[in-house]
Amino acid sequence: MKKIMLSALSLLAAISCFAQIDSAALNNVFGKKGTVTGDVYKISYPRSDLKVTVDEFPVAPGLALGSWIGIIQMHGQAMMMGDLVLLDSEVPKVITKLMEENLEVTAIHNHLINETPAVKYIHYHGEGNAVELAQKIKAVLQVTGTPLTPPTGTLITPKSPDWSKVTAILGNTGKPTGSLLQYTFPRKEKTMESGMEMPPAMGMATAINFQMNGTSVAITGDFVLLADEVTPVVKALTENGIMPTAIHSHMLHDEPRLFMMHFWAVGDPEKLAKGLKEALSKTNAKM
Secondary structure, three states: OHHHHHHHHHHHHHHHHOOOOOHHHHHHHHOOOOEEEOOEEEEEEEOOOOOEEEOOEEEOHHHHOEEEEEEEEEOOEEEEEEEEEEEHHHHHHHHHHHHHOOOEEEEEEOOOOOEEOOEEEEEEEEEEOHHHHHHHHHHHHOOOOOOOOOOOOOOOOOOOOOOHHHHHHHOOOOEEEOOEEEEEEEEOOOOEEOOEEOOHHHOOEEEEEEEEEOOEEEEEEEEEEOHHHHHHHHHHHHHOOOEEEEEEOOOOOEEOOOEEEEEEEEEOHHHHHHHHHHHHOOOOEOO
16 A cells, blocks of 8 residues: 555656646737647747848848747646847846846847847846736846737738758758748757756757848848867867857856857858758757
């Protein structure tokens, strides 16, 4: 009987560790619907209010201007991580508000270069009750110009370009949306942050985005790398005409230690896809 009781308690503990996150309550806080992937709730706030160009190429919000929030429910509490896209003038008040809300700032840096206006990215971290964490980061968003509600009226979605040359190289797992094609390539090994296993949806996957603008195609995103992968990926990218634009960390207590490498190029989509595939081959990513 004692063994049965212990087994039942172990089962209950396991269930509580991976309890389904209350997405309805989080949607209520954020005022719109997020997505749930496994144990991860994720919601995005594109900076559609900004008109950013890189060397005269107009950057779509979905290409490189998407603030996002990820919340994972484990071990009886939640962890929140994400990325805020900000104008330089918004950075000081956001840092102040993050401190007021007892959230950690884990990185402040660029992702792009030569962009107008200048854009910075703040990564953050928090632990506690999921709804309370959502309320805290919502209060942070409110001190920025980030649009907090979906646009009203009928939106005309442009016809998706022909990405067949790209998908022939990188595969059909990419998600086409309007002028964009977006890929994620998870890493094969387990990644941890503050003792919690972090699934790919929490920013642990290499992200690659394509944007078609007329006859030009731009690429950007970030590779998630181990230290020994950084130099081989830089070499593969630069040899294929793709410029690394930033190398940095996003977290403070990650295991193994991870580095994020952002990149940019404009050119022929087939050539760019081949360069990205060569760079991916230097990593431990699932392709």
